[in-house]
Amino acid sequence: MAGSPPPWRGASAVLATMHGKERAIAPLAARFLGLDVRVAEGLDTDLFGTFSREIERAGTPLDAARAKIAAAFTIDPHARVGIASEGSFGPHPSLPFAALDRELLVLIDRETGLELVGHHATMATNFAHQVVTDAKAGLAFAMKAGFPAHGVIVIGVRDGQPASQLALFKAITTEADLLAALEQAIALTGAAHVETDMRAHRNPRRMRAIRRAMIDLVRRSRSHCPACARPGFAMTGRAHGLPCAWCASPTHLTRAEVWTCEGCGHREERPVSATSADPMHCEDCNP
Ligand SMILES: [Zn+2]
Ligand SMILES: [Zn+2]
Incomplete structure (x- = not known):
């Protein structure tokens, strides 16, 4: 795991953000990757989708992050590395009433x-x-x-749905501003849709999550493929079939972690520490 980072000592990196993400990313990129991070000045990342729905995101979060990096490279043509992040928010897949923030951080070295x-x-x-x-x-x-440490956005409502074309207030920083925005949206549309502002500079919890995604990226940058030495060798799945301790038939428990290289396709199974499964997990011994 503990390999050396890619040889970026002093190389410049352009970060596609207009929401202050450099606060979470630049110090770690400088310290652990040797990258001198600059913000892509003048880049309108809202063109790639906004949380407040004026513009829907097209494609997957990975597509959106790659598109932001391509746009940042046009603004900073001398940067060797491009970085962008993309967050997705929604209900937790298995816990009702819980919300989940999934952060993705992409780094591309165009050399x-x-x-x-x-x-x-x-x-x-x-x-x-x-x-x-x-x-x-x-x-x-x-x-x-x-609020007010975390921002909120106020949107007008039509047919029970948020209608940002009718009313949209994003720059709310004080209680007085908030009350005025709510009253205006209610007066205009009969109701107000109020939601948490998920833009990084208005959401300290999200900023922390982006920092954690950057730590994960640093960790992956030091993990090299044993076949081709490309950085980014990582666990991509699990292999099931840990054998039952009594009858040795395969169970649904994890037998090994599967690690793969995106560069050369090298695949490695790393067995878990357990060598057999409790018979309670066996379909034959515990039907
Ligand atoms: Zn490889
Ligand atoms: Zn069994």
């Missing part, structure tokens, strides 16, 4: 073609929304979501 992807998923998110017809209820929602 070598290397692409590294860092991941972090966390339930430590305030991601939520509520439709209110009363400004006080909107204020109460915002306070619960951590």
